[in-house]
Amino acid sequence: MRASDLLATTPAGLYCALGDFHIDPTRAVARALITHAHSDHARRGHGKVLATAETLGLMALRHGADHAGATQALAYGETLDLGGVQISFHPAGHVLGSAQIRLEKDGFILVVSGDYKRERDPTCPAFEPIRCHTFITEATFGLPVFHHRNSMGEIERLLASLHLFPERPHLLGAYALGKAQRCLALLREAGHAAPIFLHGAVEKLTSFYEQTGLDFGRIEKLDPARRKETKGAIILCPPSALGDPWARKFDDPVLSFASGWMRIRAFARQRGVELPLVISDHADWDGLLTTISETGCEQVLVTHGEAEALVHWARGRGLSAEPLHLLGYGDEEKEDSTSEPSGDGSA
Amino acid sequence: MKDFTLLLDRLSYEHGRNAKLRILCDFFAHVPDPERGYALAALTGALQFKQAKPGLLRALIATRVDPVLFDLSYDFVGDLSETIALLWPAPPSDTRPGSNHPPLLLSEVIHGLSGGKLDLPGRIAAWLDALDETGRWALLKLVTGALRIGVSARLAKTALADYGGRQVDEIETVWHGLAPPYLDLFAWLEGREGRPDAKDPAPFHPAMLAHAIEGQDFTVLKPEDFRAEWKWDGIRIQVVIGQDDHGARVTRLYTRTGEEIAHTFPDLCAALDLIPCDRFALDGELLILRAGRVQPFSVLQQRLNRKVVSAKLLIDFPAHIRAYDLLSEAGEDLRPLPFQERRTRLETFVSKAQSDRLDLSPEIPFTTFEDLAAARANPASHGAGEDAEAIEGVMLKQEQSIYVPGRPKGLWYKWKRDPFTIDAVLMYAQRGHGKRSSLYSDYTFGVWRGDPQAREGEAQLVPVGKAYFGFTDEELRQLDHYVRAHTVNRYGPVRVIDHGRDEEGAVKGLVLEIAFEGLNRSSRHKSGLAMRFPRISRIRWDKPAAEADRIEALEGLLRGKVG
Numbered sequence A: 001m002r003a004s005d006l007l008a009t010t011p012a013g014l015y016c017a018l019g020d021f022h023i024d025p026t027r028a029v030a031r032a033l034i035t036h037a038h039s040d041h042a043r044r045g046h047g048k049v050l051a052t053a054e055t056l057g058l059m060a061l062r063h064g065a066d067h068a069g070a071t072q073a074l075a076y077g078e079t080l081d082l083g084g085v086q087i088s089f090h091p092a093g094h095v096l097g098s099a100q101i102r103l104e105k106d107g108f109i110l111v112v113s114g115d116y117k118r119e120r121d122p123t124c125p126a127f128e129p130i131r132c133h134t135f136i137t138e139a140t141f142g143l144p145v146f147h148h149r150n151s152m153g154e155i156e157r158l159l160a161s162l163h164l165f166p167e168r169p170h171l172l173g174a175y176a177l178g179k180a181q182r183c184l185a186l187l188r189e190a191g192h193a194a195p196i197f198l199h200g201a202v203e204k205l206t207s208f209y210e211q212t213g214l215d216f217g218r219i220e221k222l223d224p225a226r227r228k229e230t231k232g233a234i235i236l237c238p239p240s241a242l243g244d245p246w247a248r249k250f251d252d253p254v255l256s257f258a259s260g261w262m263r264i265r266a267f268a269r270q271r272g273v274e275l276p277l278v279i280s281d282h283a284d285w286d287g288l289l290t291t292i293s294e295t296g297c298e299q300v301l302v303t304h305g306e307a308e309a310l311v312h313w314a315r316g317r318g319l320s321a322e323p324l325h326l327l328g329y330g331d332e333e334k335e336d337s338t339s340e341p342s343g344d345g346s347a
Numbered sequence B: 001m002k003d004f005t006l007l008l009d010r011l012s013y014e015h016g017r018n019a020k021l022r023i024l025c026d027f028f029a030h031v032p033d034p035e036r037g038y039a040l041a042a043l044t045g046a047l048q049f050k051q052a053k054p055g056l057l058r059a060l061i062a063t064r065v066d067p068v069l070f071d072l073s074y075d076f077v078g079d080l081s082e083t084i085a086l087l088w089p090a091p092p093s094d095t096r097p098g099s100n101h102p103p104l105l106l107s108e109v110i111h112g113l114s115g116g117k118l119d120l121p122g123r124i125a126a127w128l129d130a131l132d133e134t135g136r137w138a139l140l141k142l143v144t145g146a147l148r149i150g151v152s153a154r155l156a157k158t159a160l161a162d163y164g165g166r167q168v169d170e171i172e173t174v175w176h177g178l179a180p181p182y183l184d185l186f187a188w189l190e191g192r193e194g195r196p197d198a199k200d201p202a203p204f205h206p207a208m209l210a211h212a213i214e215g216q217d218f219t220v221l222k223p224e225d226f227r228a229e230w231k232w233d234g235i236r237i238q239v240v241i242g243q244d245d246h247g248a249r250v251t252r253l254y255t256r257t258g259e260e261i262a263h264t265f266p267d268l269c270a271a272l273d274l275i276p277c278d279r280f281a282l283d284g285e286l287l288i289l290r291a292g293r294v295q296p297f298s299v300l301q302q303r304l305n306r307k308v309v310s311a312k313l314l315i316d317f318p319a320h321i322r323a324y325d326l327l328s329e330a331g332e333d334l335r336p337l338p339f340q341e342r343r344t345r346l347e348t349f350v351s352k353a354q355s356d357r358l359d360l361s362p363e364i365p366f367t368t369f370e371d372l373a374a375a376r377a378n379p380a381s382h383g384a385g386e387d388a389e390a391i392e393g394v395m396l397k398q399e400q401s402i403y404v405p406g407r408p409k410g411l412w413y414k415w416k417r418d419p420f421t422i423d424a425v426l427m428y429a430q431r432g433h434g435k436r437s438s439l440y441s442d443y444t445f446g447v448w449r450g451d452p453q454a455r456e457g458e459a460q461l462v463p464v465g466k467a468y469f470g471f472t473d474e475e476l477r478q479l480d481h482y483v484r485a486h487t488v489n490r491y492g493p494v495r496v497i498d499h500g501r502d503e504e505g506a507v508k509g510l511v512l513e514i515a516f517e518g519l520n521r522s523s524r525h526k527s528g529l530a531m532r533f534p535r536i537s538r539i540r541w542d543k544p545a546a547e548a549d550r551i552e553a554l555e556g557l558l559r560g561k562v563g
C-alpha cells in the first residue's frame, strides 16, 4: 500500500477512490470530507459533507443550511469506515472545528493536515501530531523567513500602542473566521477589559464562537452614530476594511493587521499598516519542520503554499517529498473580500 | 541600538509627514546623547564609514543558512537586509547578551564601523548575534548605508527645528560646522548652551533664490524699488573663505544646493587665496572667460563634464567668478543688511581684491520697466557688449531686501530673455530618423502640476512638448546614454525615462532647459497649451528635477504674454 493507492490528485483536489470521497474539494462533488470551514476548503454544493460538528455549523452559517445535500458530523477521534478505509478527524489547531484527516488501510497510515498551527489558541483544541507513513501538509509559510513571534507578545504591542495613543481608535484587521476570535480571546487574557467594537462582518461568526461556550467579555456592535466613543478603543474588522472608506471615517486611527504576512515589511507597507502584528493561524517554518518530524513520516506531500523550500528541506533529511501543486487553495491571512466569501474567494 | 531600531521600525511603517516629524521629535526628546546624535547622523547620511557590500552580507549568511533556502527566501522577500535579518539564526540562549552583557549601543556599532576594515564580517556577525530580528534589520540597513525609510536629511532637520522651536534654515546654517554626535547642537536646541559656533570655518550659507517674473507683476511692482543686473548663463556659486583653528586659510566653493566643489576648480581657488581678506562669503556666477570674454554655457558645461582636472583643462577653460552679493566680510554677517548696502560693500570688496578671476556683475541703469525691457531685448547695446551671448536675461532685486534663504516672495525676480525658456523634466524618448535612427533623439518633456517640493503632495509632471534639436552631437550622445541608463518602461518605440520619486520622496529625473518662440492654448494637449518651436537650449545636469518649472509659469506666460 502506498499513498497513491489511497489518494489521487484530480482537478477537484485530493480524491480517494476506495472510499469514493474528496478531501476539501475545490468544486462540487458527491462526497466531501472537509478539514475546516475556511471558504477555500469548505465550498457549497456538495452531495454529502463529512466534517466536525463545529465545521458543519460554520459552513451552514456562511453558506446557508442548504449548502450540501446531506451532512454528517464526526467527533475528533471517532472512526468511520468508508470502502474499507478507516477515517478519523483530529485537532489541527487552526480554527474552531479544524481537523486533520487520518486515513488508514491495511496498516498504512496517511494524514491530510488541512491548515494547521502549533501555537496555542484559546479558541480551539491544540494540534495533535499523528504518527503516519505519509503526511500531506500545507506550507502557507514554508520559508525559513517565517518565524511567528509569540502571539501574546504581539497583542501586548497593540496594547502598548493603545497606551501611547489613548486618543486614537485602533482598527485591528483580522480574518473574520478564526483570527478575529483568537485576537479577542488573547486581548482578554492579556487583561484588556474595555469594550471591543466589532465590524459587521465579524459579528455573526463571533456570536457562533460564543454559542460554543467562549466568553469574549464586553463586545459591541459598532454603531456608526456613536463612532466618537471608539477613541482609544479597539475595533475588530476584516483586513479588507482597513483600506475602505469605512476606515477613513474614524478620527486619526491606528491601522493594525494581524497576519503571518506582516512579517514581511513590504506586505505591511503595501496595506498602509502602521502596526503590523505577526499573528498567524498557520504553522511557521519551525512549526512545519517540527510537525513533519513528529509524525515520523517517510513521505511528505505538500498541498499548497511555499512548497519548494519545504520539499528541499525534507529531501535533505532523507524523506521522500513532492509538491502536489493543488490549485484553488488561497490563504485567508491575505483575504481581501469584506463580504462573506461565497466559495471562490480564494484567489 | 534598541532606540534606533524602534525609530527606524516605526518610521518605516509611517506614511504621513507630520507623523514622521512627531516620531522624530519624540525620539530626540527621549533618547540620550550620544545615541540620538548618531541616529541623526545615520538619518542625514552624515556618517563616514566603509559600507558593507551586498557580497559581504551574502557570504556571511552563507555561513549560517542553507544557500538554497536563502535563495528561495531572498527571492520571496526581495530585500537583502530584511531577508538576512529574518533568516539569521539566534545563537543559543546562553551566549546571547542578557544579564551579563549590556545591550549593544548604536555608538558602539558606529565606532566599530569607522575603525578600519579589519574583520568587518566578524564584527557584523557578532552584532547580528547580539540583536533580535528587528535590530538585525536596522543594523543591516545601517551598515549597507541604505536606510530607505522615507526620511530625507531635510525632514530630519525639520524635526530638529520643531524640537528646538527653531526655523529649519537656522539648522541648515549651523549644520555644515557640526559633526556627529551633535552634542552642541542638542545643547543649543534645548537652551542649555548658545548656538554652536560653526566649527566649519567656511560654512555654506543657504542661498536666496528668485521668482520668475510674470505679466501681472509689472502692474504691482514699482521700478524705483528695484535694482537690476544681468542674469548670467553660468552656474550659481558661493565662495566662502575662512580660517581653521590653526590659522590656515580654508577655501570653499559651494553650488546653490550646498555641494562643495572646490576640488574641481584649483585654478579659481588659487586666485581666491590671493585676496587679502581672511574671512568672507560672496555669491556670484561661475563662468568661463577667455580673453576677458564670457563664454556661452556650453563651454562651461564642457569643463563641468570632465572628471579629471588636467593642466590643459585649466588653461583651456579658465574659471571666473562674477560677483553679485557679499554675505559676510571679516566675521561680519552682512545678510541682515539691505541689498543696496551689501552692493556698496561688494563693490568696495571687489575693487580691493584686485583679482583677475573675480569681477563685479554690473548693474543696469533703468527708470521704467520699458527701459529694462529694452536692455533685456538687446544686452549688447546696453552695456553687455560682447558678453551679450552669455546673458540669459535680467535680475530684479528689491533694494531693501535682506538676504533671505530660500525663495521669498516679492524680493528677487528673474526676467529671462526671449525666446522664452522653461526648465522641464525629460519624460519620454524615441529614436530619431535617418542618420539619427540609432540614437534616442526625440524627447518629450513636462513641467509640474502641483508643488514637487511638498513631499506629501500629488505633484505630477504634465507633458508640454517635444523637442528634437538644439543640442550638439556630443550632447546628443550624452542624452542617448542617459536615456538608455534611465529607462523604466517601454511602450512600443517609446521609452519612459525615470521621473518618479526615490524612496525618500525626492524627485528623480533630468532637467532640460527648453527654449521656445511662443505659447498657444490648445485643447489637443493634456496641458492645455502648445509650444511654438521648442528646442533644447541646455541640459541641466546640475538641477534637481523638483526645481523644474511648474505649469503655472507657462500659464502665467499665456496670461501676461510677457515681452
Ligand SMILES: [Zn+2]
Pocket (backbone or CB within 6 Å): A036, A038, A041, A094, A115, A332
Ligand atoms: Zn484555513
Ligand SMILES: [Zn+2]
Pocket (backbone or CB within 6 Å): A038, A040, A041, A115, A329, A330, A331, A332
Ligand atoms: Zn488554506
